[in-house]
Structures are given as structure tokens and as C-alpha cells.
Amino acid sequence: MRRLLIASITAATIAAAIITKNLLPASTQAAGATATPTTSSAPTGSTNGGSSAPSTGLRDGTYTGSSVDAYYGNVQVRAVISGGRLTDVQFIDYPRGQGRSQEISNHSLPILKSEAIQAQSAQVDAVSGASDTSQAFDSSLQSALSQAS
Amino acid sequence: MHAETRLIMGMSCTVTVRGERPSDRVFQEVFDYFHWIDGLLSPYRPESEVTRINRGELSEAAASPEVARIIGLCRQTEQETEGYFNAWRGGRFDPSGLVKGRAISEAAQMLRRRGLEDFMVEIAGDLEVASQSTPWRIGLRNPLQTGEIIKVIEVRNAGAATSGEYLQPGHIYNPLGEAPGGTASLTVIGPDAYEADRFATAAYAMGDRGIGFIDGRPGLEGYQIDRTGKAIYTLGMDSYV
Numbered sequence: 111m112r113r114l115l116i117a118s119i120t121a122a123t124i125a126a127a128i129i130t131k132n133l134l135p136a137s138t139q140a141a142g143a144t145a146t147p148t149t150s151s152a153p154t155g156s157t158n159g160g161s162s163a164p165s166t167g168l169r170d171g172t173y174t175g176s177s178v179d180a181y182y183g184n185v186q187v188r189a190v191i192s193g194g195r196l197t198d199v200q201f202i203d204y205p206r207g208q209g210r211s212q213e214i215s216n217h218s219l220p221i222l223k224s225e226a227i228q229a230q231s232a233q234v235d236a237v238s239g240a241s242d243t244s245q246a247f248d249s250s251l252q253s254a255l256s257q258a259s
Numbered sequence: 260m261h262a263e264t265r266l267i268m269g270m271s272c273t274v275t276v277r278g279e280r281p282s283d284r285v286f287q288e289v290f291d292y293f294h295w296i297d298g299l300l301s302p303y304r305p306e307s308e309v310t311r312i313n314r315g316e317l318s319e320a321a322a323s324p325e326v327a328r329i330i331g332l333c334r335q336t337e338q339e340t341e342g343y344f345n346a347w348r349g350g351r352f353d354p355s356g357l358v359k360g361r362a363i364s365e366a367a368q369m370l371r372r373r374g375l376e377d378f379m380v381e382i383a384g385d386l387e388v389a390s391q392s393t394p395w396r397i398g399l400r401n402p403l404q405t406g407e408i409i410k411v412i413e414v415r416n417a418g419a420a421t422s423g424e425y426l427q428p429g430h431i432y433n434p435l436g437e438a439p440g441g442t443a444s445l446t447v448i449g450p451d452a453y454e455a456d457r458f459a460t461a462a463y464a465m466g467d468r469g470i471g472f473i474d475g476r477p478g479l480e481g482y483q484i485d486r487t488g489k490a491i492y493t494l495g496m497d498s499y500v
Contacts, residue, residue, distance in 0.1 A: 179349070220474035224491045227401060227409040227484055234411055235260075235275070238421045238446055239384045239400025 168194055168258040175254030177203060189254035199251060265290045268297040270359075270383035274366070277377040277393070285373055289366045289380065296362050299326055302353060312352050319352070329354050332361065332457070340461035340472075360420055360456020363387045367451065380452070385420040387452035402443035402484055410482060410490075412499040418452030421445065422463035423484075441466050441486065447473055448480045448499060455479075 168191045177186040190198035261280040264273040267290060274289050301307045308326045311317040319330055333346035333354050346354045359382050366380045367387045379388045379395055388395040394415050398408035402423050412419075423444025445463045449455035458479055462469030470491050473481035480495040 179351075179353070220471040221494055222470060222474060222491050223494065223497075224489060227403075227488050227490050229401070229404075230398065230408045230411050232396070232398075232408075232411045234396045234398035234408065236273075236379060236381050236386055236395070237384060237398045237400055237408065238386060238419045239402070239423075239444070 168196065168255065170194065171258060173254040173257045174202065175250035175252070178249040178253075185250050187250045187254060189251060189258065191258045196255070263290075265293070267293040268301060268359075268382070269303065271381075272383075273379075273381045274370070275379040275381070276370075276375060277390075281373065281375065285370070285375070288369055288373075292366060292369065293362060293382070296325075296358065299323065300329065300354060300358050302355070309352060309354065329358065329361070332357060332453075336457045336461065340458070343464045343472075344457060344461035345464075356460035357453065357457040359383065359385050360418065360451075360453040363452035363456075364418065385418075385452055385456055387418040388414055388416065390415040399446050399482060400444070403486070403488055409484075410500070412448070412496070414448065414499055416450075418449050418455040420447055420449075420452060420455035420459040422447075422459040442469060443484050443486045445469050445473075445481060445483045448496070450478055 170191050170193070173189050173191070175187045175189065177184045184203050186201070186203040188200045188202055189196055190200070192198075260275055260277050262273055262275040263286040264271055266272070272290065272293050274286050276285075297307075298304065299307055300309050302309050302313070304310060308317055308322050312319060312322065312326075319327075322330060330346075330352075333344070333356075336344040336357060337346070344356055346352060346356065363380045363382055363385060364387055367378070367389065370378050370380070371389065376389055376391050377393075379386055384400070386397070388397075392415075394413035397412050397414060397419055399410040399412065399421070401407040401409040421444055423442060442463060445459055447455045447459040447462065449458065458473060458476065459481075462472045462481065462483075465472055467485070470481050470483035470493065473479045473483075474493045480493045480499065482490055482492040482496055484490045
């Protein structure tokens with residue numbers, strides 16, 4: 111299963127924001143990067159030898175990934191490499207609601223409830239979760255990273 | 260519980276059976292079917308009928324019976340959802356919005372024909388369950404926080420499908436200058452995985468109004484999470500919690 115972790119970036123500073131993920135299996139993988147950033151806790155660039163984390167070999171710069179069909183719309187991301195590491199990922203395009211003005215006919219007013227989502231710790235037999243757009247995100251990001259390596 | 264998992268169609272496919280373990284052939288029949296579906300319908304396989312249709316080498320009218328069936332289901336779903344389900348976006352034929360759900364439902368039928376009554380078939384988070392007594396407990400993923408479950412539902416004979424994306428609010432900003440609004444994920448519970456999948460696909464494309472559409476269709480329940488972590492859900496969801 112794929113897992114996508116995106117560390118936070120504050121507005122005021124760019125910390126080392128790292129994305130780690132497992133690459134998609136070959137049958138769904140877009141042609142592209144073999145370089146995958148590994149977790150690291152601090153930027154390098156220092157001169158001391160010892161225990162700095164390995165660089166991914168990515169060239170600094172800003173790279174725009176391809177626009178990938180996520181079925182509900184396109185996903186396109188821009189990857190920022192700084193200090194040889196992926197430090198930021200920006201959405202250039204993402205699926206939005208279609209925004210049609212046409213009303214859905216034969217549709218009475220819905221009766222709905224709402225709540226804030228809360229983490230549950232119970233045991234389950236299976237998990238249901240979205241996957242479509244995250245594949246497109248992975249594809250677009252990979253194509254951006256492939257330009258940096 | 261006896262579970263077998265294979266990676267097919269680029270996705271994790273699991274068949275879980277409670278009670279006496281059936282023969283390997285029962286599991287293999289399902290996985291063979293998934294491989295077959297993959298060969299016919301995968302947009303990533305250069306020789307699948309879907310790829311050949313999109314390359315102009317095969318007309319839809321000349322597709323094999325199974326693919327013709329899928330085309331028909333896509334047309335029917337398009338009509339039932341006022342075009343919000345659309346397998347022909349951008350001039351490309353892409354039936355993936357209902358293929359997963361249909362494959363799961365067909366596999367579930369195979370298991371029923373084998374006499375099984377207590378099982379779960381899952382492909383990458385969409386699933387169908389059967390039970391005569393003990394419900395299956397299904398966790399709903401938090402679309403805003405990887406690895407977290409934010410809802411647990413108990414279902415006996417139903418399908419579940421989730422459409423959406425993974426985002427963390429405030430962690431990815433939009434260079435277009437606006438915060439992303441709208442739906443992060445929409446889970447639909449229906450009588451089987453096919454119904455859940457096709458309507459989750461369509462309703463997600465409707466944006467905020469998706470959950471209202473689910474509410475308006477008998478036999479469907481929905482749980483829609485927006486990008487701020489607020490969930491809106493249909494009244495019938497409470498019977499599953």
C-alpha cells in the first residue's frame with residue numbers, strides 16, 4: 111500500500127519538509143524518478159564529515175510535474191529542491207467540484223447531520239479510504255522529481 | 260479469519276473468509292478474475308481493450324462482451340448522475356470510476372455461488388461484505404491525516420467505497436492564492452460495492468453537494484469529510500455506527 115507523508119511548512123520559514131513514500135508498483139507507476147527522498151531531520155550543507163544524512167542527489171531548483179488526470183480533474187504539482195532535498199510541494203492544479211450551475215433535478219432538500227472528525231482507536235477488519243487522487247499526486251510529483259535528478 | 264492478498268491492477272486485493280477455510284481454488288478464482296479484468300481494462304497496459312480504444316485501434320462497438328458491459332454501465336451511470344459520472348472526459352475512455360466496485364461485486368457473487376456466506380472482498384479500500392451474524396468492522400480513513408481512522412462502521416451485507424484525496428490542511432498551499440475548499444473524501448455505503456463505487460465517484464465530482472445527492476438516492480448512505488475536518492453524513496449512517 112502507498113503511504114504519503116507530508117511534513118508541515120510554516121508560512122514564515124521553510125523548514126526541511128520531507129516527503130517519504132513507497133513507490134507505486136510498476137503497473138501503475140508513471141515513468142519517472144527513481145530518486146526517493148529519505149527522512150532526515152536537518153538540512154545539510156555543513157562541512158563536518160561524520161553523521162550527516164545522505165543527500166538524495168536532487169539538483170536545487172523548482173520543477174513542475176506533469177498534469178495528471180485524477181479522474182475528477184487534473185493534479186499538477188511543483189516540487190522545490192533546496193540543499194539537495196525536497197523542501198516544498200505546491201499544488202498548481204487539483205480537482206475541484208465541477209461548479210455547474212445546473213441543479214440536480216428530482217432532488218428534495220437533504221436531511222443531514224454533521225460532526226467534527228475524531229481519531230478512533232478501535233480494532234477494525236478493513237479500512238476504506240480514498241486512493242485515486244493520491245495516485246495522480248504521486249505521478250505528478252515523480253515527474254517533477256525526475257527532472258531534478 | 261482466513262485472508263489472502265495479491266497485488267493486482269496495481270492495487271492490494273484481499274479476500275477474507277470467516278469460518279472454515281475454503282480451498283485455495285476459491286481464492287484463486289477471484290484473483291484470476293481480477294487479473295483478467297486488469298488485462299482487459301487497465302489503462303496502464305498497452306494491449307488492454309481500454310488502451311486500444313483510446314489509441315483508436317478498437318471501436319467501442321467492437322469491444323469484447325465484458326468491456327461492452329462496462330461501457331453500458333458507464334452510460335447508465337452517466338444518465339443516473341446527470342453526467343457527474345463521466346467515463347469519457349477529455350476525449351479519453353476511462354471507466355475506472357466503477358470498474359473496481361464492479362469487480363468486487365462480481366467476486367462477491369463468485370463466493371456466494373461457492374456457498375460462502377461470511378466474507379469480505381476488498382480492492383484498495385473499496386469493499387463488499389457478507390455475513391449472517393457478526394458484522395464486519397470497517398474503519399474510515401482520515402483524508403487529512405495519514406494512518407488515522409476517524410470512523411468505525413459495522414456492516415453485514417453491503418458495499419463501501421470512498422472517493423477523494425489525501426491532503427493535510429495548511430501543509431500544502433495553493434499558488435493560485437486560495438485555500439482549497441470542498442470535499443476531501445466521500446464514503447458511500449450501498450447494497451454492494453458496484454453501487455457504492457459508481458455513486459461515490461459521481462457524488463465526489465459534485466463537490467459539496469455530493470452528500471445531498473447520496474441522501475436523495477434510496478439505499479445509499481454517505482459520510483463526506485471536508486478539508487477542515489468537518490463531516491456531513493446521511494441519517495442512516497448512524498445505524499452503522
